[in-house]
Amino acid sequence: MPSKRRTFSAFAKILLILTFVCGLFVAGGYYVMTNFEPLDTRERPEPGCRLALAEGRYDMEITQAMNAATVGGVAFSRDLPEEAVTVAFATVWQESTFYNVEYGDRDSLGLFQQRPSQEWGDPEEILDPVFSSRSFYDELVEVNGWEDLPVYEAAQRVQRSAHGFAYDQHEDLSADMADSLTGALGATVTCWFDEETLDSMRAGDADVAAAEDEMARVFGTDPAELPVPEGGEGQTGDLGWAMSLWAVVHAEEYGITSVSYGDQRWRASDGMDGAQDWTEIEDASQDTGGRVVLR
Numbered sequence: 001m002p003s004k005r006r007t008f009s010a011f012a013k014i015l016l017i018l019t020f021v022c023g024l025f026v027a028g029g030y031y032v033m034t035n036f037e038p039l040d041t042r043e044r045p046e047p048g049c050r051l052a053l054a055e056g057r058y059d060m061e062i063t064q065a066m067n068a069a070t071v072g073g074v075a076f077s078r079d080l081p082e083e084a085v086t087v088a089f090a091t092v093w094q095e096s097t098f099y100n101v102e103y104g105d106r107d108s109l110g111l112f113q114q115r116p117s118q119e120w121g122d123p124e125e126i127l128d129p130v131f132s133s134r135s136f137y138d139e140l141v142e143v144n145g146w147e148d149l150p151v152y153e154a155a156q157r158v159q160r161s162a163h164g165f166a167y168d169q170h171e172d173l174s175a176d177m178a179d180s181l182t183g184a185l186g187a188t189v190t191c192w193f194d195e196e197t198l199d200s201m202r203a204g205d206a207d208v209a210a211a212e213d214e215m216a217r218v219f220g221t222d223p224a225e226l227p228v229p230e231g232g233e234g235q236t237g238d239l240g241w242a243m244s245l246w247a248v249v250h251a252e253e254y255g256i257t258s259v260s261y262g263d264q265r266w267r268a269s270d271g272m273d274g275a276q277d278w279t280e281i282e283d284a285s286q287d288t289g290g291r292v293v294l295r
Contacts, residue, residue, distance in 0.1 A: 045271045049191040049249055053176040062191055064098035065249040067111055067129050069189075070218055072181040073246050074133035076239055077220025082178045083147055088136055089174035090167045091155045100129060112136050112159070130218055151175075183241025187264050187278035189248055192271025197252060201268055204255045208294045211254040215243050215292075227290025243292045258295035263287045 049065035051058045060068065071092060075085045092098055095113040104113045110132045114120035125131045136158060140146055143157040151171040156164030180188040193201065216222040219239065226240055244261040251257070257268040264278045281287060 044194070045192065047191075047193050047197065048271075049189060051177060051180045052185070052188040053173075053180055054185075055172075055176055058173070058177070060098070062249065062252065063100075065189070065191065066253070067092070067098045067100055068177060069181055069242075069246040069249045070129045071111065071133045072178065073215075073218040073242055074130060074220075075137060075182070076237075076242060077218070078134070078137045078141070080137060080141070081147070082182050082184065082237055084137060084140060085178040085182055086171070086175045087140060087146070087151050087154045087158075088133065089177050090151050090170040091136065091159060093170040093174060094155075094161075094167050095159070100127060102127060181242065181245060182237025183239065183243075183245060184237045186238070186241055187244075187261075187266070189245040190266060190277055191249055191251060192269050193252060195270055198268060198270050201252065201255050201257050206255040206257065206295055208254070208256070211247060211250065211256060211294055214250075215246060218246065219243060223292050226292060240290055240292055247292065247294055254294075256294050258293075260286070260288050260293040260295075261291075262289065 047062055049060050049062055051060065051065075068089065071088050072085045075082075075088070078084075092111045095108075096104075096111050098111065100111050102109060104110075107115050107117050109116070109123055110126045111129055112132050112135075114126045114132055114135065116123055116126065120126055120135055121131060126135075139158045140154065143149070143154060146154045146157065149157070150168070151174070152165055152168035155167040159167075161167075179185055212223050219242070221228055221239065223243055226243070228239065240261055244259050244266075247254075247256055247259045248266050251259070251268055259266045260281065263281045263284075265281050266278045
């Protein structure tokens with residue numbers, strides 16, 4: 001039978017070996033931590049846009065945000081109040097969820113599901129978000145007292161849908177979106193992109209001229225003419241901010257990597273740190289005043 005001394009000696013050797021092995025693990029871990037960059041295991045977000053609304057954040061696909069910004073922007077060209085944008089948004093949510101679809105009930109097409117057979121225009125015209133938005137607003141203002149009607153009823157007077165009350169369910173979200181996309185709340189919209197798209201945007205040259213031409217078509221005002229006098233009595237929002245937000249959601253289309261307005265700047269990102277919000281321009285000499293500057 002082994003003595004207590006020999007048993008203790010064997011135990012001490014095992015303890016010594018374990019201590020040595022643990023020391024190696026600690027030393028190895030410290031070496032890795034101090035000599036290698038940690039792997040970023042966070043899942044990259046899908047490309048998208050985020051609206052900061054009065055009731056919280058709301059995410060949209062980039063295509064949806066592009067169409068929403070255009071529908072809202074066209075209201076400026078008609079010198080219409082924010083309430084008109086709310087009616088338009090509620091309509092588009094119900095009809096197409098902001099996808100410019102090439103199909104619908106019978107011959108209905110586009111964002112508002114307008115029908116060529118009902119003299120809304122040719123298919124190519126209806127599938128142009130600017131044209132279809134103008135058509136909707138032109139019909140809306142012909143509705144006597146539309147401003148005093150419930151949103152769903154104003155929408156139904158234009159659309160003549162079989163389910164007119166359905167527009168009502170979109171009123172609250174549409175009103176919040178109108179606050180945001182008409183520029184009334186300032187820097188409330190940001191978008192982010194996948195790595196491949198972002199690399200392509202940064203490597204190419206932004207087509208600023210094409211973006212500004214389209215902004216002039218949407219808003220009815222050439223961005224080069226900003227700042228402009230305030231709109232009519234009913235107009236709400238901020239034209240410069242509305243144009244800036246429109247440029248953000250259309251950044252991928254035109255290769256835009258930077259949008260600046262006043263003392264705020266947005267830069268295209270992959271959204272890994274959350275969608276990159278607008279940041280203050282620290283150099284006061286770079287303040288754009290009332291101009292929208294695209295890069």
